[in-house]
Amino acid sequence: MNLIGNIIWLIFGGLLGFILWSIAGLILCVTIIGIPFGMQCFKIAILVLWPFGKEVELGNFGAGGLLLNILWLILLGWELAITHLIIGAFLCVTIIGIPFGIQHFKFAQLSLLPFGARIR
Template sequence: MNIIGNIIWLLIGGIIASALWFLAGALLCITIIGIPFGLQCFKISVFVLWPFGKEIELGHFGAGGLIFNIIWLIVFGWEFAIAHLIIGALFCITIVGVPFGLQHFKFAKLGLIPFGAKIR
């Protein structure tokens, strides 16, 4: 089921979402200060490409990760989370789109606090 979900996911926008996260990471990596944030965008980009069958484990960050998560949340995170929440809500309107909406809710969680998050 995970393989079928991932293939359908790619066809209905997974490639576009992954490309947008990758573009955000590339833009952030242009500056030296944005490199840690850009690397997190690259991590999320790979996760967005194949989300079915993977889970997010939050909360494995130290003091540096906490500081970066706070900066991320203030500057970037809330926009990413709101976008994924809106898209997830739109998918959940139909019964067929519920699994895809739930994936967007996972991305919203990861979009809020990516530092220290483990994808398994």
């Protein structure tokens, strides 16, 4: 089931999302200050490409990760989380969209605290 979900996801927006997150990561990596944020964009891009069958574990960040998570949350994270929550809620209205809505809830969780998160 994960393979079929990932293929459908890839065709209907996963590849585009991967490309957009990767471009955002490349733009952020141009500056030295933006490299940690760009690396988190690459982490999210990989999850956006093939999300079914993967889990997100939050935590395990030190003092530096906490500071970077706070900056991420203030500058970008809350907007991304709200966007993914709204898209996920709309997708969960139909039975067919529920698995895709759940994936957007996973992205919302990761977009709040990406530093120290693990994708399994």
